[in-house]
Amino acid sequence: MTNPAPLETRGPASAALLEALEDAPETNPTQPAAFLAAVEKAVNETKDILVDEDLQLVLTILYGLHYGEVGDWEPRWEWQPDVIQARLGIEAVFEAALRERIPAPDLPRPEAEAVAKELFRLTAEDSGPSLSRYLARDATNAQAVEFIIHKSIYTLKEADPHSWAIPRLRGRSKAALVEIQADEYGGGRPDHVHATIFAGTMRGMALSDRYGFYLNHVPAVTLAAFNMMSMFGLNRRLRGAIVGHLAAFEMTSSIPNRFYGNGFRRLGYDEKVTWYFDEHVEADAVHEQIAGRDLAGSLAEDEPELLPDIIFGAQACLYLDGLTGTHMLTAWDEGGSSLRRPVEPIDPAHTL
Amino acid sequence: MKATNELSPTIVACPNGPLLIRGDFELVTGTGEQIPRQRKTIALCRCGASTIKPFCDGTHKLTKFNTENPAAT
Ligand code: FES
Numbered sequence: 001m002t003n004p005a006p007l008e009t010r011g012p013a014s015a016a017l018l019e020a021l022e023d024a025p026e027t028n029p030t031q032p033a034a035f036l037a038a039v040e041k042a043v044n045e046t047k048d049i050l051v052d053e054d055l056q057l058v059l060t061i062l063y064g065l066h067y068g069e070v071g072d073w074e075p076r077w078e079w080q081p082d083v084i085q086a087r088l089g090i091e092a093v094f095e096a097a098l099r100e101r102i103p104a105p106d107l108p109r110p111e112a113e114a115v116a117k118e119l120f121r122l123t124a125e126d127s128g129p130s131l132s133r134y135l136a137r138d139a140t141n142a143q144a145v146e147f148i149i150h151k152s153i154y155t156l157k158e159a160d161p162h163s164w165a166i167p168r169l170r171g172r173s174k175a176a177l178v179e180i181q182a183d184e185y186g187g188g189r190p191d192h193v194h195a196t197i198f199a200g201t202m203r204g205m206a207l208s209d210r211y212g213f214y215l216n217h218v219p220a221v222t223l224a225a226f227n228m229m230s231m232f233g234l235n236r237r238l239r240g241a242i243v244g245h246l247a248a249f250e251m252t253s254s255i256p257n258r259f260y261g262n263g264f265r266r267l268g269y270d271e272k273v274t275w276y277f278d279e280h281v282e283a284d285a286v287h288e289q290i291a292g293r294d295l296a297g298s299l300a301e302d303e304p305e306l307l308p309d310i311i312f313g314a315q316a317c318l319y320l321d322g323l324t325g326t327h328m329l330t331a332w333d334e335g336g337s338s339l340r341r342p343v344e345p346i347d348p349a350h351t352l
Numbered sequence: 353m354k355a356t357n358e359l360s361p362t363i364v365a366c367p368n369g370p371l372l373i374r375g376d377f378e379l380v381t382g383t384g385e386q387i388p389r390q391r392k393t394i395a396l397c398r399c400g401a402s403t404i405k406p407f408c409d410g411t412h413k414l415t416k417f418n419t420e421n422p423a424a425t
Contacts, residue, residue, distance in 0.1 A: 113367065120368075124413055183391050192390075254410035258403065279390070285408040286395045289366050 007061070007071065008216045011054025013042040017061055017086075024074040032082035039086040049097050049224075050323065055090055056220040056227060060153075062087045063230040067157060069211040091231050095238075098228065102315045110304035112297025119244070119292050119314055123251035131325040132256035135263035139332075144267055146338050148205060149214045150324065151198075154226045156211050158195040159184035161226070164233035165242045171302065173243065176294035180246070180287045194283075197276045204272035207343075217339045221327050225320040232313055240306030243299050244313025247291040252321065253284035368419050370395035370408035379406070 009015035016038040020031035039058065046052045064070025065078040077083060108118035135147060154161075159181055166177055186192035199209035208214070232242035261277035271278075296314075300307045331338035361375035372395050379387045379394070387406065395408040399417035402409045 117367070120413070179393060183393070187391060255414065258409060281409045282390065282404055282407050285370065285410045286372065286391065286393055288410065289364070289369060289372050289395060290393070293364075293366070 005216055007057075007212075009054075010057045010220075011042065013038040013054050013086075014057045014061070017058055017083075021061075021071065021073045021077060025076050025080045032080055036082040036086050036089075039089055043089050043093050046093065049090075049094050050320075051220045051224070053220045055094075056223040057215075059087070059090055059094070059227040059230075060215070060223045062090075063227060063234070064212075066230075066234065067160060070215070071212070091235070094224075094227070094231060098316050098319070099312065102312060102319055104308065105311065105315075107307055107311060110300040110307050112293050112301055115297040115300045115307070115310065116292030118311070119247050119296060120251060120288075122311070122314055123248050123318065131328060132259035132263075134329060134332075136259035136266070137263070139263055139267075141267050142343075143328075143332050143338075144264065145205060145207065145343055147328065148202060148207060149217055149339060149343060150222045150328065152202060152207075152209075152214060153218055153222055154229065155198045156195050156202075156209065157226075158198060160195075161229035161233040162242055162246045164230075165239050168236045168239045169243075169299065172298035173295050173302065176290050176298060177243070177246075180250070180290055180295065183283060183287065192279075194276070194279070197279060201273050201276045204269060214343070217341055217343065219327065219338075219340055221320075221323050225324050228316060228320055232316075238309065238313075240299065240303075240309030241313030241316065243291075243296050243306075244310035244315075245317045246313075247288070247296045247310075248314035248317035250284050250288040250291045252318070254281050254288065257281050257284065365419070366395075368417055369399075369412055371398055 007014075007018055009018055013035070016031070016035040020028070020035050023031070025032065039055075042052070042055055042058075043049075046055060049055055061070060062083060065073065065075075065083070105122070108114040131147070135144065139147070162177070163181055166174060166181070169177055182188075184194050186194070186196070190196065202209040229242070229245060232238045232245055257277045257280040261274045261281065264274050264277065296310050300310055328338040359376045361373055361377040364372040364374075366372055372393065374393045379389055381387060396406050397404075397408040397412070398419075399408075399412040399415060401411040401415045401417070403411065
């Protein structure tokens, strides 16, 4: 398997982190402290954390210590205190920025059906740019490749950020989350794990399916969408937000995935590539019902104080989806690439 | 919510959406042939607009499918 290029630094904080991670945590104790200082400075100076290349890369690496696979670092870094403190410092600013930008609507009653109805209303209202329609009708093969590379940052770990919430829920909402996640993880069939099906899509397009292979290619906004899920999932106090996020994610999935599948078929790809999208048309039409009523709705009934965060998490999902979609469509509209560095275009004729 | 026997199917009539079916059941065609199922819990289209019938594909949201019965006149 091809090894990814070493991670490129994007500023002083990521430079300090990557330097520290080269050794074991206790080898050079000044390095973690220097990293923490660099993060504190960057957090104070950031103009917009959602598109801050340096800090979003740092967050992706720090969450990567929990997920694994982002880099081959000494595993004890996961709980190194300076590293944890740095993460909390970035998260505080990241969360505040999201809460400031995302308007709080009137809340529904904390009853399952009312919550599901409100989530379906919010997600139907979402008038963000239609990336899926563009992919279906107009995208070139090079743009389709870029789309897959952006998508791979989350999708090669599909479902994982939401799984952090399983032990943090109780009763009905926990059962509902596990019901959805079991399907995401293939219902006992390893080749049906959604992340594995997506890896097949990447290979079918002659792309590497190795996690992090394209990390140097993707911009902060793509990392921010994934980092936000990890932040919601890894902080127990934000369990309402990760639940709302999953509900909105599922509710904005089946119809767009039909368009994506059609787009890849139009470009000449076969089922190896389109299976992922076709699978999600059916799966997410099931998941959205469970997520709205049994997951988010039950959680709101059982822990009504989490209702504002359920709605916040759903809106945050739509907001970041809008940002990443706009980013891609704007770059393509200007005739450029949406990546930090272009990937060689691949002619489908060579991969079929 | 009542406790359900693992084996007996339950059908949730989702407002403005599909029929969500859990439990042990068989899905067959009009002539009794098995319709392949990819997952344990399924959503059957009841709006008629799905492109993957008998399963729901979310299209009911685009067609504003409404499950409320008209008021009796
Ligand atoms: S009920 Fe969902 S598409 Fe018909």
